[in-house]
Amino acid sequence: TQLLEQSPQFLSIQEGENLTVYCNSSSVFSSLQWYRQEPGEGPVLLVTVVTGGEVKKLKRLTFQFGDARKDSSLHITAAQPGDTGLYLCAGVGGGSNYKLTFGKGTLLTVNP
Amino acid sequence: SAVISQKPSRDICQRGTSLTIQCQVDSQVTMMFWYRQQPGQSLTLIATANQGSEATYESGFVIDKFPISRPNLTFSTLTVSNMSPEDSSIYLCSVWLVNTEAFFGQGTRLTVV
Numbered sequence: 001t002q003l004l005e006q007s008p009q010f011l012s013i014q015e016g017e018n019l020t021v022y023c024n025s026s027s028v029f030s031s032l033q034w035y036r037q038e039p040g041e042g043p044v045l046l047v048t049v050v051t052g053g054e055v056k057k058l059k060r061l062t063f064q065f066g067d068a069r070k071d072s073s074l075h076i077t078a079a080q081p082g083d084t085g086l087y088l089c090a091g092v093g094g095g096s097n098y099k100l101t102f103g104k105g106t107l108l109t110v111n112p
Numbered sequence: 113s114a115v116i117s118q119k120p121s122r123d124i125c126q127r128g129t130s131l132t133i134q135c136q137v138d139s140q141v142t143m144m145f146w147y148r149q150q151p152g153q154s155l156t157l158i159a160t161a162n163q164g165s166e167a168t169y170e171s172g173f174v175i176d177k178f179p180i181s182r183p184n185l186t187f188s189t190l191t192v193s194n195m196s197p198e199d200s201s202i203y204l205c206s207v208w209l210v211n212t213e214a215f216f217g218q219g220t221r222l223t224v225v
Contacts, residue, residue, distance in 0.1 A: 042216025
């Protein structure tokens with residue numbers, strides 16, 4: 001069974017602070033995805049990282065995939081209240097299954 | 113992209129009853145997925161629903177408890193049978209567009225009393 005450990009589980013910060021969320025596994029994934037979920041909605045994809053060592057930037061969000069494709073991080077610079085939400089990492093198993101293995105999620109609250 | 117509509121968006125049900133959740137996609141997709149998200153938790157895959165064949169259930173989930181229908185390439189239903197308070201969760205359907213990303217419905221928030 002492939003497992004993803006995500007940390008921290010909860011994070012409450014002030015507007016303007018930086019933060020990093022980690023996603024670690026003992027398994028190798030063909031790719032890893034980060035989703036953001038707001039209350040009453042389904043998760044929405046932020047980014048997919050595929051290549052070991054890959055770094056992707058989405059405005060103030062920086063995503064990194066570990067060299068061994070087992071771990072990933074999400075760094076948010078100068079967080080804003082609009083960044084509040086549940087951040088989920090998900091490993092893609094590959095093949096024709098398209099089955100996602102989700103981490104437990106990080107509930108981020110950015111206070112004004 | 114894909115637009116997924118789930119019904120109902122929420123419901124409060126008596127224990128021992130059953131609820132059927134509908135998932136409609138605006139395009140034809142081969143595989144649809146049903147997830148459960150318990151309060152404050154992440155998503156757990158219940159089953160994969162393929163058109164024309166029986167659903168494939170993950171460990172800990174059985175067809176008698178969570179029967180699934182997939183009559184065509186744009187629609188699926190998940191039934192939560194003989195409900196108990198432990199079944200209170202958000203249930204989400206999801207689809208993949210090949211080599212892109214997973215799209216999720218807005219979820220059905222179920223409360224069993």
